[in-house]
Amino acid sequence: MPLPKAELHLHIEGTLEPELAFELAARNGVRLPYADTEELRKAYLFDDLQSFLDLYYSLMAVLRTEDDFEALAEAYLVRAAAQGVRHAEIFFDPQAHTARGVPIGTVVEGLGRALDRSRERHGVSTALILCFLRDQSAESALETLDAARPHLDRIVGIGLDSAEVGHPPAKFREVYAVADSLGLRKVAHAGEEGPPSYITEALDVLGVERVDHGLRALEDPALVARLVRDRIPLTLCPLSNVRLRAVSELSAHPLRRMMDAGLLCTVNSDDPAYFGGYVGDNFDAVGEALGLSVEDLRVLARNSFLAAFLEGEEGVREG
Numbered sequence: 001m002p003l004p005k006a007e008l009h010l011h012i013e014g015t016l017e018p019e020l021a022f023e024l025a026a027r028n029g030v031r032l033p034y035a036d037t038e039e040l041r042k043a044y045l046f047d048d049l050q051s052f053l054d055l056y057y058s059l060m061a062v063l064r065t066e067d068d069f070e071a072l073a074e075a076y077l078v079r080a081a082a083q084g085v086r087h088a089e090i091f092f093d094p095q096a097h098t099a100r101g102v103p104i105g106t107v108v109e110g111l112g113r114a115l116d117r118s119r120e121r122h123g124v125s126t127a128l129i130l131c132f133l134r135d136q137s138a139e140s141a142l143e144t145l146d147a148a149r150p151h152l153d154r155i156v157g158i159g160l161d162s163a164e165v166g167h168p169p170a171k172f173r174e175v176y177a178v179a180d181s182l183g184l185r186k187v188a189h190a191g192e193e194g195p196p197s198y199i200t201e202a203l204d205v206l207g208v209e210r211v212d213h214g215l216r217a218l219e220d221p222a223l224v225a226r227l228v229r230d231r232i233p234l235t236l237c238p239l240s241n242v243r244l245r246a247v248s249e250l251s252a253h254p255l256r257r258m259m260d261a262g263l264l265c266t267v268n269s270d271d272p273a274y275f276g277g278y279v280g281d282n283f284d285a286v287g288e289a290l291g292l293s294v295e296d297l298r299v300l301a302r303n304s305f306l307a308a309f310l311e312g313e314e315g316v317r318e319g
């Protein structure tokens with residue numbers, strides 16, 4: 001039995017497995033520049049975040065209809081449930097779809113169909129977090145939040161993702177303030193490739209309650225002290241960090257040192273179709289590489305529920 005856990009850092013577009021990509025490409029008449037799934041998988045060798053993002057955005061061309069987004073979310077929930085996920089807070093990137101002419105309503109309603117029946121069908125409660133692409137303009141983020149207004153009953157919070165370096169959090173001060181006034185929860189990717197000062201800025205300027213990645217926090221002792229004091233959760237993604245070369249190998253991952261420093265760490269999968277494993281695979285791999293004890297793994301699983309926005313109603317954490 002896998003440990004019950006919550007997944008808090010998961011891009012739904014990053015769960016697009018090659019098999020489903022080809023199936024949707026055929027259904028929608030989209031030509032992929034790969035002969036087959038094997039050739040596509042061979043392209044999953046990344047030098048850094050940007051080289052991954054280029055492929056990640058281009059493969060999204062196959063996602064066009066509500067049915068496609070429903071199929072994507074359903075496939076993720078099946079895999080997540082099998083790895084012990086009881087609660088998932090799921091990122092989506094509306095601008096990556098609206099830029100291709102797919103309306104945000106198609107994305108949210110399609111995903112929503114799968115999420116609505118997830119608790120009953122898979123025993124997984126869910127929430128959606130709308131992410132802004134930080135390499136797009138602040139105006140585009142504001143327009144995206146506006147376009148999302150009719151769908152806010154399905155959206156628990158906002159996040160910030162895509163190419164980090166050169167796009168510091170403060171660029172999005174205004175849209176975070178608007179989201180706050182709408183009662184949305186706030187997270188942001190920070191300190192994945194960007195410096196620890198981006199983490200500080202995300203806390204100070206955006207008012208984030210949880211930091212996605214936060215991998216580089218240990219470089220700034222004053223920041224670590226603050227994160228520990230304020231119990232700010234970090235959503236770490238060990239296999240992602242290796243694949244995108246943020247760390248050289250799993251045995252060099254700072255997770256253990258971060259836990260020892262008293263940080264509230266969680267383990268997540270980020271883009272599991274691209275990075276070699278779902279969240280349970282991340283627990284197994286990092287546990288093995290760092291020699292984590294069963295108790296350490298329990299702490300990480302418990303942290304994932306402590307860090308979740310939707311406090312589990314009865315049954316989410318148990319059984």
Ligand code: HPA
Nearest residue numbers: 011161162163189270271
């Ligand atoms: N980092 C930043 N943006 C992303 C990622 C990531 O790992 N995955 C999808 N968008």
Ligand code: ZN
Nearest residue numbers: 011161189270
């Ligand atoms: Zn991410």
